[in-house]
Amino acid sequence: MAEYDKSKNxxxxQIKTKEKNKNWTISEMAKKEKNRAGEYKKSFLGFIFYNFLMFGSECESCFFVSNMDFDINIKKWQAYIEDKRNVKKEDIELYNTIKSRIEDEYKNDEIENFDDVFDRFIQNTFVLKSELQLDTYISQAKGEFFDSITKNISMKTAQFIFRQLVEDVRKKSKEKVHIPISFTKLIDKKGIDILNLKNQIDSKIIKxxxxxxxxxxxxxxGINNIIINDILFEKERHDLxxxxxxxxxxxxxxxxxxxVIVDNFDKSIDQIYELCKKELNNKKYNYEMQIDNLRKLVEVLYYEYEYNNR
Structure with a gap:
């Protein structure tokens, strides 16, 4: 994934998960594997180096994110650069170990400024151990997301923002691009515009x-006033x-x-109500403990969806 800001940086x-509870080492991060054609792919560190090589000064920094921890040598490397110390001056052996790996990987490429690119790479490549667990990462991500934005923001708004983000990311991840392609078109096809997303969210929240x-x-x-009052009463309870x-x-x-409502909006409310009951029973949700009148709630959600998507 890439983050691009207005300063053009x-x-x-690079995100890599693994199931074996074993710390990452430099040799593992620099390991090359063959693709289906029998040719060697770039290693994880090799791909990161490539970003600095291709984008030059526009590549501000790179991050390797994993669910597993890192060994003592990688942690030493990180300690130096986090404190803004020069790895080459602090630990020449560690510096040469990493450099030799990258040199070997790019030995067939004629890179005139290899040393300069490598020095930018080694001083601006960071590793992060995620606290998310593979089996519960969805619920954990939701929780951390809500914790980070619930500053005077209602749960209703937070839920909407989260769903909007997930929907946009999923949609963009399925977009295919064919090169050559302009940078403008690439951002349009694969990028998430945070400012545009904010405008969409503000518009939805007002509605x-x-x-x-x-x-x-x-x-x-043309709904009867008595029924409308029942729907509004249920909506106010639901909103709280x-x-x-x-x-x-x-x-x-x-x-x-x-x-269920979104997937079956072309059906009648009666049909959707039955499908909702069926889905809740399939998921073994004891909804009677949380909802007084499921039918009324389905009506509220149905009309809310229609109203917000006019």
Missing amino acids: FKFF QNDLGGFYFFLTNK KWQNISMFKYQQIVMVLKE
């Missing part, structure tokens, strides 16, 4: 919090639970209901 993130607009929307659909960070089980159930 890049930060690259979601507009109870008066929601009322007139229901009225224009949706914004209460302690109501996690309720919010999990609502997420399931919303998925």
Whole structure:
């Protein structure tokens, strides 16, 4: 993954998980493997070096992220550069060990400024051990995300921001590009524009919090006033639970209901209600403990979805 900012600098993130509980070593990170054609691929460190080689001064830094820890030599390397000390001056043996690996990997390439590129590489390549576990990373990521943005932001808003981000990343990850391609087109196809995402979120939040607009929307659909009042009453109860960070089980159930509604929006509310019950039973959710009137809640979510996506 790459992070690009207005200063026209890049930060690259190489992410590698493994199941064996064994610390990364320099030799493992610099190990070359063959591809299907029988040719050697670049190692993890080789790919990182390539970023500094290709992007020059525009490559600000690179990060190798893993679920496993790193051995003593890599930690020494990191200690030097985190303290802004020069690895070559501090530990010439470690410096040469890493350099010889990269030199061997690029021995068939004629790189005139190899030493300069390598020195930028070794002083600006960072390793990170993620605290996320492979079997629970989704729920952990959600929790950390909410913790990082819940500064006067409701759970309802946080949930929306999270879903919007995940949806955009998934969509972009499936986009295929064919080279040659302009940088502008590449960003459009593979990039997530944070400012544009913020504008989308602000627009959605205004709609979601507009109870008066929601009322007139229901009225224009020709729904009976008594039924509208029931829907608005249920919506207000739902909004309170949706914004209460302690109501996690309720919010999990609502997420399931919303998925069913989105996938089956062309069907009638009666049909969607039955599908919602079936899905909750399949997932073994004891929804009666969290929801007083499932039918009314499905109606609220159904009309909310229609209102927010007009």
